[in-house]
Amino acid sequence: MDQPAISDYGFLSDCRSGALVGRDGSIDWWCPDRFDGPSVFGRLLDPMAGHWRLAPVAAGLPGHRTERAYVADTLVLRTVHHTPEGSVAVTDALAAELGARGHELGMNSPAVLLRVVEGLTGRVRMSLDFCPRPEFGLLTPYLHTQADGGLLAAAGPVVLTLRGDGVPLPVDRDRVRQDFEITAGQMVGFDAAYGREYGTAPVRLDPVAALAETVQAWQAYRESHHYDGRYPDEVRHSATVLTGLTYARSGAVVAALTTSLPERIGGDRNYDYRYSWLRDFAMTLRALWVAACPSEASRLFAWAARSIGRVGPEPVPVLFGLEGERDVSEYECAHLRGYADSLPVRIGNGAWRQRQLDVPGEVLSAVSLLRDHLGETLDGELREMVLGLTEQVAATWHLPDRGIWETRDADRHYLTSKVFCCVAMDRAVALAPRLGDRADPRRWAAIRDEIRAAVLREGWNERVGAYTGAFGSPELDASALLLPLVRFLPATDPRMRATIEAVERGLGSGNGLVRRWDTDPAGFLLCSFWLVECLAMAGERGRAEALFERVLGHANDVGLFSEQIDPRTGAQLGNTPQALSHIGLINAAWRLTDPTTD
Template identity: 60%
Template sequence: MGNAAIADYGLLADGRSAALVDRRGSIDWWCPERFDAPSVFCRLLDSNGGHWSIQPTDDFETRREYLSDSLVLRTVFTTAYGEASVTDGLVLEPGSRGHLIGRRSPGVLVRVVEGGSGTVAMAMSYYPRLEYGSRTAYLVWRDGTLVATAGPTTLTMTTPVPLTCSDVEATARFTVGPGERKVFVLAHRPTYHEGSPAGLDARDPLGDTVEGWRSWANLHSYPGCYPELVRQNALVLQGLTYQPSGAVVAAVTTSLPERIGGDCNYDYRYAWLRDFSLTLRALWVAACPDEANRLFGWVASAVGQVGDEPVPIMFGVEGERDLTERRIETLRGYADSLPVRVGNEAWRQRQLDVLGEVLDAAWQLRDYLDPMPPEVRDLLRSLADQAATSWRDPDAGMWESRDADRHYLSSKVLCWAALDRAILFGDRLGDAADLARWAAARDEARKTILRDGWNAEVGAYTGAFGSDKLDASVLVMPIVGILPATDERMRATIALIEERLSDGGLLRRWDTDPATFTLCSFWLVRCLVLAGERDRAAAMFERIAGTANDLGLFAEQFDPATGAHLGNFPQAFSHIGLVIAAWDLTAAPDAVLNEGES
């Protein structure tokens, strides 16, 4: 089997880890211990990387959907001889409900095969390859189960059908007819830990998990435009959350390329402060802000004392700081796109925009931070202080440039936003001297941004001071309120970005970007709303939303020429963009703008 298209994958999640299953019924990615742990299946990145497939032996067509308000996926296979389904889910801790789901998930993957009409011949292939395909697990029958062990990891499979086993792979052929059900259970545990996962209901092994997801979804009520899309995307963001800590991963994969055959292949299974902050805003929109104190508490704990050092921009899901990057030489990469990376050297970068992202999210959720925990107050004060002293400095920018640091406009704009929001908090954050110091820095930053960010020859605000390159990140200017979208220069910038960076109605980050960037496309929607062009914004919103796959999932980028999804998947940024843009289409333009003004 060659690589499935990125858009062919569906997401399974349990609040600690994630798996990807393609429309052919093959689970090609699973890191069972946690999002950023080594994989046990990674055919996503190499045809020999390990998989677990269940599919008809005859030619088939598929349709699939999530069971309502859950991340349990049902795929229906139709052949010339009948119809059968496979329902896949990562199991939540039995009985967990509401905001407690996923905090103690057992690391169990369940696949339920059910017969519909006729008789369908099925084939199963189970080939675990642990630690990113570098270790072959030997299969042994033990106490009626199939055990695969390699070093620290053990997988235990219970199966209702006879298996044919080699040392390293198990296969099976079986049939299902109307009403027949066969349940396969694969459990992960550390090799040297005793114990086994809690028992499952044999009659409905995924029923409790579905109810757990629904209990979370039912806590929230979104009153705005596109309610089904917002509800679905909020659920995906919940699936990208490491529930024990509250960290939100940027994506569940590593090394899916921005360009097929290119080398911009990075590990996104970590928690960026930027993504975290934007996710909080999206969950506020989707009426899910209940855990703001807990999540901001995680950020305060992970960041620690800031001092004069650059603010850390990303962490492991439990707050780990050192994410040193290495290459996995045993994998050929998605569609031969090398290198395959684990870890991400961006952890060493200075990215000043995160200061504003965190403070802006805190301001939006201010009612849920009252009273404000002392550690959160200390964090926000420190971020404001750093914005006041660092806004003049060059940095790597929000696109994480790996060459020279520059004076990126969006970074300086978000430093302005950090100071602006700190001032809005008033004495909840600082005393009179603090507020005066922040106000002076804010006013100087704004004056400099509006003067040095404008390129008269281009006729627009450009990506960096002194640059003639357009960059879609400058669309954050009206979004955070440093200028209204109706300002003459801002309106010219929006129009030029749309003219030169759009492709099929979607936006690239810059003119050499290999494909359109979904978050930037939603930013343009928001800017059009702020400029009073609601109808055009709504049409653009629907065009972008229509690029999701059949399950409503987005990668980082989309190629309008081929319809291909590119980059890591599913991408938190993209889902965040949809939720917030839907709210902006709901709210009055003045209300959206005034929310961030001092």
């Protein structure tokens, strides 16, 4: 590969959008308007799609090394560069609104990138290369020097400004290149602000003051959350990452910051994860509750209920845009070469049209999880949603679907889809007293029992000695580990115990990684955390802890997980940072704290 490894990137967020900054000091991904919008820096997916590099001239040469860490309880990243001439720190952040505290974080983010350079020792020559390319690299902006020495970049609907404390910003055709020196004790700030040509103008901030405000905003936010279980540092950091993946205006949590980072280098399973999946809903809510984030859980729940709307005969969409948009139709960006030449690059996600029968069960599990906070009678819209989803499952559970892994080939009778149909009916029965006269718990219970019997009969493969991925299939699937987690079967059930062992033996790699299926090229981190939970629930606490700690070792140097890990090389793969990986960590840590918890 001729570009940074996925694990080389750190994550910045303002809870409106996010950015990725490499160990080399280059910001290679930023979609400033919102997470699922067009990029202005897109070098992550093509060398010509824009970046902003700020690093020592000596970066990458012999004698240069870096160390980096987040400022405590924030997504403000501090990178220290050590060179033969001296050391310098670059602190990067996406600015919080001035004065924002607590749950105001992200509500009115100004869309400003902050970069503050601080001389630590000696005299270090720095290099700046600012090369914006809006609309995923399709636009090359005009660059204009402003009267105050700053820069204006304009192309199509996008306006960017760049300012630096006393550092000239000379235009070199379609970019800014400048070297400057910084000495011990000196501090220089830069800010790049986004605006709309025909709308909101870019905001001007003092970079040093705005950086301090952003640190305070994050830390004040985290101070309101208290987790009392095991692995508190890891849980707290993963909760911060989940907050950073939350679109504050609606409460939706994006599956990942990025699009089209490959599951296998050179492969074509490259998808856009910058949306919010109902499939992840119950796990996300549980993680937010575990991490003591009840307000975030309530806002996510309200977003999902409003996004689903009135339920009809058509399948509920699997995913939505961040403000509840249904149509996120998929297209390919033929002009982008892809990360490490992995094509295609996709924008949008065609899975929104799939039938995935697990979705109502995920949503009803979340309603059940919040039942003590919803009152004795559900309000009108929520009651209609629960009734609609329940009746949809009653009418469709016997159909094949695409399953939780969103296959793009044939429909099948997937095990976990049927299990979640059973879960949906079970939770509906429990919620029936809150649903009014139209609730039909006796009929729902009969359907639940029918589905359960079908799963126990058709899902077990005698020859394999395990529950397999689809009815009649001999193929193991790590999603079978969900059965104890949703209380379908106890982990101590003999057949379930045999399935746990079969998955660990057949899909595990010995280094803590579990693949989704036999031909999956890499370990899927969420599946590894599911296995931790199953082992803990089966009474194998020592094995569960050892596995958990091996999985933790696959995070990058600033505690971030992508979607998958190459079992041969240990390289991170897939979109990053991946919400489900961090959700899995939080839920597994709590299971190790209390194996009996729901």
